[in-house]
Amino acid sequence: MVDHDQAASDHAGGYWDDQARTSPEQFNFPLWRRYCDLLHSRWLRSWLKSRTFTKVLKTDLFEEALGDGLADVLATLTLPGGECHGVDVSSVLAAQALKRHPSLRVHCGDVRCLPLAAEQFDLVVSDSTLDHFAHPAELQKALSELHRVMAPGGLLALTLDNPQHPLVALRNHFGGPWMGRSAVMPYFVGHTLGLRQLSGELRALGFELLCDDHLMHAPRLLALHLSRLWPAEGPAAHWFLRSLLACEGLARLPTARFSGHFVAILARKPKAPASSP
Ligand SMILES: C[S@@+](CC[C@H](N)C(=O)[O-])C[C@H]1O[C@@H](n2cnc3c(N)ncnc32)[C@H](O)[C@@H]1O
Structure with a gap:
């Protein structure tokens, strides 16, 4: 059963419900989805190695609604007896994700105001969820919500659209007229942050930064279009x-900040200092 929250019934939930109902063909190219899933799984495994967690949260259930998503990799990162949760503002996407992945604990709620208790998750994975807001303050609010629900010592693996990638820069600059009308941008995209700004926001919230990188170096537009035409199996x-996936080798070049579609960060919420006797 999807756990509903009042916040999910606001405008954002309605918008994403409509997107999921009316234009699934714009989202769902199986080969493209497999590429995204493999890329993000490899990213998580390379940073988290063999670490395991007791309570995991993933923000947005888009990939899990349309396909395998990160459900498998998150399950392998979760200790036996642990819990793997997902939250999405769209009740349609949340229900679809639950149908495909019944072991996920699915919540319908807004990442800017999470319907979840404080200090419980020792891993939060947020892949390009927080770059769909119109105003910088909403992104800040969402980051502080992630911090709130994380257990002390917990890890946050986060990606955002990279504002230095030429396609993202162009898209965000000319955003209005394209919005929701092309395969480049089939849905609303919003304010985002570069690695330096994101690091600053996370530090201001009290996070320690462990790793950062740029992700998805394949030529996105070409790959997206080819994936519609290419045999899926x-x-x-x-x-x-x-x-x-071989294009990820470009991450080692000085040009990585222009070729990577996403910025990615691993951060830790510090353990509370031991109280003095
Ligand atoms: C278009 S998808 C992209 C994210 C996806 N992880 C990816 O990398 O392709 C945006 C997802 O974020 C969800 N979403 C948008 N705003 C949200 C919010 N305020 N709180 C929670 N989920 C939100 C949408 O319902 C949708 O599932």
């Missing part, structure tokens, strides 16, 4: 996915 699909 078999050796050709396998070759296509391997080629896209």
Whole structure:
């Protein structure tokens, strides 16, 4: 059963419900989804290694509603007997995710005002959820909500659209007229932060920063269009996915901040200092 919250019935929930109901064909290219899932799974495994967690939260259930998403990798990161939660503002996407992944504990709620108790999650994964707000203050509020629900010592793995990527920069600059009308931008995208600004926001909230990087170096537009035409299964699909993933080698070049579609950060909420006797 999807756990509903009042906040989910506001404008944001309605917008994303409409998107999920009326234009699923704009979102759902199986090969593209597999690429995104593989890329994000590899990202999490490379940073979290063999660490395991007792209570995991993923913000937005978009990928899990449309396909495998990160459900498998999150399950392997969760200790036996642990809990894996997901939250999305869209009740439609939350219900679809639950249908595909019945072991997920699914909440319908807004990441700017999470319907979740404080200090409980030792891992929060937020992949490009917080870059859909119109105002910088909303992104700040969402970051502080993630901090609130995290247990002391917990980890936050977060990505946002990279404002230095030329496509993101162009899209955000000319955003209005394109919004929701092209495969480049089938839905609302909003304010985002570069690595330096994001690091500053996280430090201001009290996080310690552990790693940062740029992610998704494949030429996104070309890959997105090709993935609609390419065979979704078999050796050709396998070759296509391997080629896209090989582009992550560009992360080692000085140009990484322009080629990576996302900025990615791993941060820790410090343990509370031991109280003096
Ligand atoms: C278009 S998807 C993109 C994110 C996806 N993780 C990805 O990387 O492709 C945006 C997702 O964020 C969810 N979302 C948007 N605003 C939200 C909010 N305020 N709180 C929680 N989820 C939100 C939407 O319902 C949708 O599932």
